Amino acid sequence: MTTSxxxxxxxxxRSRRKLDQILQAARQLFFKQGFAATTMEAVAKEAxxxxxxxxxxxxxxxxxxxxxxxxxxNHYTASLISGATTPGDIREKxxxxxxxxxxxxxxxxxxxxxxxVVSESARFPxxxxxxxxxxxxxxLDRLEGFFAAAMATGxxxxxxxxxxxxxxxxxxxxxxxxxxxxxxxSKRENDDADAIIASGVDVFYRAYRPEESGSxx
Amino acid sequence: MTTSxxxxxxxxxRSRRKLDQILQAARQLFFKQGFAATTMEAVAKEAxxxxxxxxxxxxxxxxxxxxxxxxxxNHYTASLISGATTPGDIREKxxxxxxxxxxxxxxxxxxxxxxxVVSESARFPxxxxxxxxxxxxxxLDRLEGFFAAAMATGxxxxxxxxxxxxxxxxxxxxxxxxxxxxxxxSKRENDDADAIIASGVDVFYRAYRPEESGSxx
DNA sequence: GTCTATAAAGGGATAGAC
DNA sequence: GTCTATCCCTTTATAGAC
Numbered sequence: 001m002t003t004s005x006x007x008x009x010x011x012x013x014r015s016r017r018k019l020d021q022i023l024q025a026a027r028q029l030f031f032k033q034g035f036a037a038t039t040m041e042a043v044a045k046e047a048x049x050x051x052x053x054x055x056x057x058x059x060x061x062x063x064x065x066x067x068x069x070x071x072x073x074n075h076y077t078a079s080l081i082s083g084a085t086t087p088g089d090i091r092e093k094x095x096x097x098x099x100x101x102x103x104x105x106x107x108x109x110x111x112x113x114x115x116x117v118v119s120e121s122a123r124f125p126x127x128x129x130x131x132x133x134x135x136x137x138x139x140l141d142r143l144e145g146f147f148a149a150a151m152a153t154g155x156x157x158x159x160x161x162x163x164x165x166x167x168x169x170x171x172x173x174x175x176x177x178x179x180x181x182x183x184x185x186s187k188r189e190n191d192d193a194d195a196i197i198a199s200g201v202d203v204f205y206r207a208y209r210p211e212e213s214g215s216x217x
Numbered sequence: 218m219t220t221s222x223x224x225x226x227x228x229x230x231r232s233r234r235k236l237d238q239i240l241q242a243a244r245q246l247f248f249k250q251g252f253a254a255t256t257m258e259a260v261a262k263e264a265x266x267x268x269x270x271x272x273x274x275x276x277x278x279x280x281x282x283x284x285x286x287x288x289x290x291n292h293y294t295a296s297l298i299s300g301a302t303t304p305g306d307i308r309e310k311x312x313x314x315x316x317x318x319x320x321x322x323x324x325x326x327x328x329x330x331x332x333x334v335v336s337e338s339a340r341f342p343x344x345x346x347x348x349x350x351x352x353x354x355x356x357l358d359r360l361e362g363f364f365a366a367a368m369a370t371g372x373x374x375x376x377x378x379x380x381x382x383x384x385x386x387x388x389x390x391x392x393x394x395x396x397x398x399x400x401x402x403s404k405r406e407n408d409d410a411d412a413i414i415a416s417g418v419d420v421f422y423r424a425y426r427p428e429e430s431g432s433x434x
Numbered sequence: 435g436t437c438t439a440t441a442a443a444g445g446g447a448t449a450g451a452c
Numbered sequence: 453g454t455c456t457a458t459c460c461c462t463t464t465a466t467a468g469a470c
Contacts, residue, residue: 034337035253036251037253039445039446040446051455052453052454055447061447119335122329125400129400129402167388170387170390170391174383174387182335183339184349199377208420256464266437269466277464435470436469437470438470441464442463443463443464444461444464445461448460
């Protein structure tokens with residue numbers, strides 16, 4: 001009941017497809033309706049199997065939840081932050097990262113997934129931790145690598161790159177993700193999302209630009 | 218079923234105490250166990266009344282949830298950010314705000330409340346929005362007022378104070394709150410929380426210090 | 435308003451046939 | 453492995469007495 005929640009059942013190659021159908025259906029419903037509101041019958045119907053088949057793969061609803069979230073591999077982050085080592089204006093790169101990251105973080109699917117996983121975090125801490133490690137943590141690591149390289153070349157001043165990565169995410173995100181999680185309709189903030197991002201990047205660069213330069217703007 | 222979810226039932230002054238008992242019991246259980254896992258029987262027992270009495274006050278569990286969250290008044294923020302207009306080193310003040318804010322945001326009760334409200338945000342957007350407005354929004358407003366004053370006196374460079382407030386929260390918070398919501402045990406980050414805060418304040422001040430000053434450090 | 439007792443419905447999990 | 457049918461428990465909500 002601890003780590004085993006994250007394990008996928010061993011299956012024959014033949015039934016691999018059906019397993020994928022189940023996992024995908026489970027994710028869709030869990031993230032759309034939440035864990036509590038998602039019945040095994042609904043998952044079975046969505047996946048095109050019977051309830052009994054579901055229980056043949058997963059001993060309980062909790063195990064299914066753990067497998068669906070634990071096997072979630074975010075390839076999103078892989079495509080982000082590419083071309084980090086190529087030369088070019090550092091602020092241009094920061095701006096692109098900021099836009100990509102924010103679009104990912106505020107994507108309806110991302111928000112829905114976070115809502116569900118956060119809500120069950122107290123009961124299933126291993127599951128939510130795996131969710132963080134496979135998603136946000138991975139993104140932070142990539143960003144950290146980029147900052148380390150930028151600091152090495154003098155494009156940014158030297159500082160702990162892991163901290164810089166978190167601060168970059170934080171200053172860009174502001175309260176936007178929290179508001180999205182809480183379904184808060186912002187009055188005008190959708191219109192000038194670009195201005196918010198640009199301002200965040202500006203703040204970050206002011207704080208991390210090389211020391212010897214005067215007023216960078 | 219829309220806005221009325223947030224309304225409190227009209228009661229005689231005599232039964233006001235019992236209503237408070239119910240609301241407090243409901244909050245405690247909703248925030249500890251989540252909405253779905255909290256039964257009316259448990260709330261009744263915790264409040265020391267019977268289920269039927271509960272239904273006399275609230276027509277449904279949803280209505281009880283809306284009232285419990287909607288009537289939640291965070292006096293926390295009131296005490297924060299006081300003495301903003303008194304003179305003193307701006308960075309000292311920022312550091313104190315940052316510590317207070319982070320302590321509030323990462324408090325187990327805060328995290329538990331956010332988990333519950335976020336998880337039901339899709340079903341009850343009015344409730345979660347009220348939660349945000351009464352809590353985080355109010356904190357942001359106070360911070361904005363402080364920044365506006367600091368900018369007026371020249372302690373900080375001129376900029377949109379609302380944006381600065383969100384960026385301040387964001388850079389201080391980093392991923393700390395998200396990790397708390399997801400029960401992610403950080404390896405060493407508990408030890409040097411002060412260092413993280415100091416670094417965040419430093420980043421913010423580098424970005425918002427008055428323009429004519431050279432290297433503030 | 436407050437209680438006890440109960441109706442009514444839903445859904446997690448399993449038995450047993452194929 | 454997969455299905456149909458069912459057990460059984462939990463929980464919401466109410467009826468009716470005081």
